[in-house]
Amino acid sequence: MAYEPILLARVNKPDSTRLEGYRIDGGYASFERALAELKPEEVTTRVKDSGLRGRGGAGFPTGLKWTFLPKDHPGPIYLCINADESEPCTYNNRILMEKDPHQVLEGIMLACYAIKSRCAYFYIRYEYGTAYRTLQSAIDELYQAGLLGKNILGSGFDLDIFLHRGAGAYICGEETGLIESLEGKRAWPRIKPPFPAIEGAFRKPTIVNNVETMACVTQIMRRGNDWFKSMGVPPDPKNPRDAGSYGPKLYTIAGHVNTPKCVELPMGVTIRELVEKHGGGVWKGLKAKAVNPGGISMGFVDCNLKLKDSDQTEYDIPLDFNGPGRVGCLGLGTAAVTVIDEQTSMVDVLHNVCQFFAHESCGQCTPCREGTGWMLKMTDRLRRGQGRKEDLDILVDVSDRIGIIPGTTICGLSDGAGWPVKTAIRKFRKEFEDAIQSGRKSVVKSLKLLGAH
């Protein structure tokens, strides 16, 4: 039976962005019920027990994060919404904000009630101008309806939501980079601990949550935990630390497919099913060679590489929180799937990826700033037919040494910069060696670049 979307249920409705239509569809009833009947702690417990894990990339259990706030803190406590969605090939949050802003805003209101925050900062990347204006209209409607502001519905609960626009920097998606940017400083991530729950925005306890996570909170409070847990993948019994991968997920499909789009499915769909069934298959009748399973930071899946003791290949892995990690990828990330066809050079793909990270490294930590720059120089050399045999080992070496995991940087940006490099070269080494041996050149555009950007 085809899955009936919940998070995306309203996106194709006429006037899906308006408060009136949202209320007709039952919107804000959960929020009103929570205000009238539930204690904040009960909302937290409900979200914690649902098994919801953050949809932004790291997959940290949402309700558990909320419990890390200091008990009985006099306030202020802040909620920051991370709508800096800049991970390449990811656009699910944009669709939610542009098409159903109230579903996201209700989740924010429920979350603020749960964590006793009276002020949410919604940090949205500058590039999402349409989403920004849509959200601002939705927020204006809420103030007019008395659902935001002072003493909401006579409950004594006050809440403001402020939109705050970014300025084109990927690093602002890192939660402490986001906080620094919100505070009006350069977006240099902070050393943790202290984590934001203890000391975050304006040095006060702060929760940073993703947009899709907020939409999930809305649906969990409306439909209950049994609904949420009725889909997805339960915890791995062999791994006591696994929190499972419950609930629906918005997957985005991009690259060499016939119909790139965002689809909502229960967690755990395989890459093959996602691409072949939902993405319309690989374009031009070609086959998939490689796939990024969750934004380019997660590294590459080799679609032809057989899994151990199985007829299946890496193309068959499930996209739950554990699947990509089993084949050497960093994780599920943003569940943004980018398909690369068999005629595309991995040298060119890797060069493009390195170009992104060299541009977006914030420059604070030397291993990342220099490492991403050198990886770009080396992959540029490779695509110009001037690669040297030792380059591949040097690239892997650099990529293994930059990041939080090897312990050389403050944030995870360079783990994400290293992962595609090490997975591409380890999984497609022969193609890289052939390119070096043959001195094959890619078609290189030598566009003159001026100015700041």
Next chain:
Amino acid sequence: MAFLSDEIRARIQAYIPRYPNKQAVTLPALHIVHDELRCVPNEAIREIADLLDLAPSEVRDTMTFYQFFRESDNKLGKTRLWVCRTLACNLRGADDLLEHCSHKLGVPVGGTTTDGKITLEFAECIGACEGAPAVLVNDEHVMNVTNDKMDELIEKLRSA
């Protein structure tokens, strides 16, 4: 006499009550000035600093970090046209599109047409990957951009 108009100053000041300190208004203030003046001149930096109780160097430090705000010697045109070059768009022809734009407009990437109408930029992933190759016209997406569609868009922006 102040460099920034009363209207711009009032719009900046309206942001102050939203935050527990004034420094948080730095980005909103820079956006307001940049949108209006198509750059952030030195005088504006000094006045933003004054309005927010900061040193001008603090405003400049934040401003230059983002590589988004132009200074007065490198002013933006009326429309800022960003061509996405990151993977999803790259796989579907972004490099060719960017080159096409550069030739069509007669400017290098980062440059502004002599009539001051269009500034061409590359962008890293703009989050419109279902419509790759995609571009941003200021802050609005245009998707599935072929060379022909780009030519039409450029004509429209030129006559705007």
